[in-house]
Amino acid sequence: MMRPKLAFAMSPEKTRHVFNAALLSRLSACCDVVATSPLQNLDSAESRAILADTEVLVTGWGCPMLSPAILRTASKLRLIAHAAGTVKFTVDPSAYARGIRVTHAAEANAVPVAEFTLAAILFANKRIFEFRDLYQADTSRRSSHRLMDENVGNFGRTIGLVGASRIGRKVAALLQHFDFEVLLYDPFVQPGDPVTAGADLVDLDTLMARADVVSIHAPSLPNNRAMIGPRQLELMQDGATLINTARGALVDEAALLRELRSGRIQAVIDVTDPEIPPPDSLFFSLPNVFLTPHIAGAIGTERGRLGLMAVEEVERFVRGDTLLYEVEPALLERLA
Structure with a gap:
């Protein structure tokens, strides 16, 4: 042959x-x-x-x-x-x-994105970057000790996943090893889908309001553009974190920056729209933003x-x- x-x-x-x-x-x-x-x-x-x-x-x-x-x-x-x-x-x-x-090989590319997301969730709940900044500014650790008494840590937190894509499903599987409540929004997922064994299906507004961390894993399609808009961002709890490793176009970035400027929420952003923000973008300078240059996927x-x-x-x-x-x-x- x-x-x-x-x-x-x-x-x-x-x-x-x-x-x-x-x-x-x-x-x-x-x-x-x-x-x-x-x-x-x-x-x-x-x-x-x-x-x-x-x-x-x-x-x-x-x-x-x-x-x-x-x-x-x-x-x-x-x-x-x-x-x-x-x-x-x-x-x-x-x-x-x-x-x-x-x-x-999208399944292969999903692996490092899911790993990156898990690390971001754990660090966000631990407020690791805020602790770093406090320690650098106050080596006595007094300000760090005060933050330790606040609502920080990974025990019993609620994680919201927007999208049961291959990445979203991998993240959901990884989260089962922790003491989290996991919420999922995806209009294509039906009751009985295997992913619902470890995540509760809810509507998007409920997820945004209840989650301590919201992680986006939806595809970038015309009808999904700015699906995380002003209403959804306003529903987020004070101190909550938004993680985006999917596509920048899924988020109304003007609305996100307004919320971030208030200091009310945090964000871990790996993707933006445009792919590289303007040099004067607040994504580069806000202390409550952890910005990376689209590295969650395979590098x-x-x-x-x-x-x-x-x-x-x-x-x-x-x-x-x-x-x-x-x-x-x-x-x-x-x-x-």
């Missing part, structure tokens, strides 16, 4: 650590690798010649859009294995009409998990086994 021909399409600068030597060796063991250097300009004559012979295309961050014209060039293509998260900005829907199968060595998942899917495809992370056309509209 002839082995399928495989090529890569991604940006080497953005995908360092995704495929190490061991993973590349596994791909070579099940496929004939047409070109080891990733394709970056799919319109070049060289790229088109490679694509015309490719049956398995491994894509990643920096891959140009696989447009209908490009897909027509890749006339033998049978599988697109995306070694990253969403495929909405990489794969044109016409791929499905061609019978091309698509798989992605550094964590990217190796993306490559591993893509390689395992290619191996399943070659063996004729069921793909575990196939992207079905019907799910595209609900993907982030």
